[in-house]
Amino acid sequence: MSGAASVAGNLPVASTGRFGAVVKPIVWLVAAVVLVEAIVVVFGIRSYYLPRPSVIASTIMATPGAYLAGLWRTFLETVLGFVAGSLFGVVMAVVFHRWVLLREMFFPLFVVSQTIPVIAFGAVVVLWFGNTLLAKAVISFYISFLPVTVNTLLGFSAVDPRQVQLMRSFGADDAQILRRLYLPAALPQLFVALKLASSLALVGAIVGEWFGDTTGLGVLLLQAMYNENVAGIWATIVVSACLGMGLYGVVAFAERRIVFWGGEQ
Amino acid sequence: MTASISSDSARQISRGIGGALLVAVVWELCARGLDLPAYVLPAISSILAGLANDAGSLLAAARFTATESLAGYAIGCLAGMAAAVLVTMVPSARSVVVPLATAINSVPVVAYSPLVLLWFGIGMASKVVMVAIAVSFTIFLSTIAGLDRVDRKSVDLLRSFGAGRLAVLWRLRLPTALPLIIAGMRVSTVRSVIVAIVTEMLGAYGGLGWVIYQAVLQVDFVKVWAAIIVASAISLAFFGAISFVERRYVFWR
Numbered sequence: 123m124s125g126a127a128s129v130a131g132n133l134p135v136a137s138t139g140r141f142g143a144v145v146k147p148i149v150w151l152v153a154a155v156v157l158v159e160a161i162v163v164v165f166g167i168r169s170y171y172l173p174r175p176s177v178i179a180s181t182i183m184a185t186p187g188a189y190l191a192g193l194w195r196t197f198l199e200t201v202l203g204f205v206a207g208s209l210f211g212v213v214m215a216v217v218f219h220r221w222v223l224l225r226e227m228f229f230p231l232f233v234v235s236q237t238i239p240v241i242a243f244g245a246v247v248v249l250w251f252g253n254t255l256l257a258k259a260v261i262s263f264y265i266s267f268l269p270v271t272v273n274t275l276l277g278f279s280a281v282d283p284r285q286v287q288l289m290r291s292f293g294a295d296d297a298q299i300l301r302r303l304y305l306p307a308a309l310p311q312l313f314v315a316l317k318l319a320s321s322l323a324l325v326g327a328i329v330g331e332w333f334g335d336t337t338g339l340g341v342l343l344l345q346a347m348y349n350e351n352v353a354g355i356w357a358t359i360v361v362s363a364c365l366g367m368g369l370y371g372v373v374a375f376a377e378r379r380i381v382f383w384g385g386e387q
Numbered sequence: 388m389t390a391s392i393s394s395d396s397a398r399q400i401s402r403g404i405g406g407a408l409l410v411a412v413v414w415e416l417c418a419r420g421l422d423l424p425a426y427v428l429p430a431i432s433s434i435l436a437g438l439a440n441d442a443g444s445l446l447a448a449a450r451f452t453a454t455e456s457l458a459g460y461a462i463g464c465l466a467g468m469a470a471a472v473l474v475t476m477v478p479s480a481r482s483v484v485v486p487l488a489t490a491i492n493s494v495p496v497v498a499y500s501p502l503v504l505l506w507f508g509i510g511m512a513s514k515v516v517m518v519a520i521a522v523s524f525t526i527f528l529s530t531i532a533g534l535d536r537v538d539r540k541s542v543d544l545l546r547s548f549g550a551g552r553l554a555v556l557w558r559l560r561l562p563t564a565l566p567l568i569i570a571g572m573r574v575s576t577v578r579s580v581i582v583a584i585v586t587e588m589l590g591a592y593g594g595l596g597w598v599i600y601q602a603v604l605q606v607d608f609v610k611v612w613a614a615i616i617v618a619s620a621i622s623l624a625f626f627g628a629i630s631f632v633e634r635r636y637v638f639w640r
Binding site for chain 2: 329
């Protein structure tokens with residue numbers, strides 16, 4: 123099996139396949155950019171509505187430092203919040219799974235808190251933690267842990283009780299059953315939530331910056347809006363889009379590597 | 388059996404209420420006992436008093452925000468489903484549209500809001516557009532996923548009985564997809580209220596987001612919390628309504 127795979131890997135056909143998978147989206151992207159550029163020029167769309175892609179690119183290139191600094195700052199906030207939120211989410215799911223009383227007492231509150239427009243807390247959180255990187259990470263954390271908890275619990279509930287009994291009859295303790303049975307079983311659902319949480323965490327970080335900060339993509343957005351600098355808004359949208367797709371891509375890549383047995387789709 | 392189920396759910400409900408009460412009491416004791424200033428954490432009792440005080444203006448703001456979210460939600464759901472059905476009918480468009488939608492969906496929606504505000508002004512229209520954008524992508528992706536779940540053999544069977552593409556869509560694909568579609572709709576309810584509030588914070592003539600923003604500027608944190616409670620009540624009611632419809636009409640899932 124592995125021998126066949128390595129032989130296939132040496133064949134030129136396989137490498138062109140991978141090459142094509144990388145190149146094809148780029149070709150499409152370039153084509154789309156050229157098309158938009160042509161449409162804007164041909165129909166004479168005012169730059170107030172849609173600036174030419176080349177103008178957006180040159181806006182970024184004019185002050186690349188500002189965009190890079192904003193990207194780095196927002197990236198840090200998002201990743202801190204996302205990682206903390208995901209870990210906390212899984213831990214809460216394990217706790218709720220282990221102690222039914224706690225679940226019945228507090229899980230409804232978790233669900234209710236999911237319906238709270240968390241962004242409304244932004245002002246309060248910034249007040250609690252000061253105008254720091256930590257405050258934005260906390261908002262990202264709060265936004266991202268709930269879906270993780272809900273989906274991990276969903277994954278746990280799909281475990282066949284007979285498998286638990288089987289492992290127990292072989293003398294496995296709770297920790298072993300958790301590590302070898304429940305967590306792997308929950309992985310496909312967990313990754314669905316992680317993909318959602320990665321984009322939610324980014325939203326939390328950007329909106330958190332609106333409550334006062336000096337660097338970050340959210341700040342760049344606000345500044346461009348107040349100056350009615352449409353090219354600046356688009357430039358920031360493009361940079362945030364790259365960040366959002368990058369985060370999503372990393373999680374999706376990890377999903378394909380870790381949940382190799384398929385799962386969702 | 389039914390008796391044990393109902394006593395089970397009665398226990399769950401009472402424990403749920405117990406948990407909520409416990410949190411409320413701890414909150415109240417922390418705020419009062421530690422004598423925390425209102426900008427750190429106002430006591431629950433003073434938030435409720437503030438809620439009663441500002442009931443009129445909060446209600447008006449709530450109506451504003453609810454109208455925006457509902458209008459945007461309706462537009463977004465219809466647009467998302469229509470686009471998904473169209474893409475399923477034209478298979479050649481799929482390989483371009485679906486990766487594109489997934490990519491756009493991973494872009495933070497709030498990044499568009501300054502642009503939408505400049506385009507549509509700071510009235511209601513900009514919020515409706517923002518909510519519609521946010522909702523339509525979620526609905527589009529879940530509808531596509533739902534329409535794809537159909538068993539190939541069932542399609543072939545229907546086709547062999549002479550069913551056209553539309554009949555297959557109406558009798559087979561849509562009923563199969565409905566559970567996923569409505570799950571997407573349930574998630575989107577909360578999202579629509581959040582997006583409306585966030586956009587209001589950037590600029591509006593009214594609404595809960597605007598109230599929150601003004602209250603923050605005036606350092607009136609009791610009012611911020613009161614507005615947060617009203618906002619969660621709206622999304623909870625919205626969420627509950629869609630969940631009710633889901634349980635009532637999508638009985639075959």
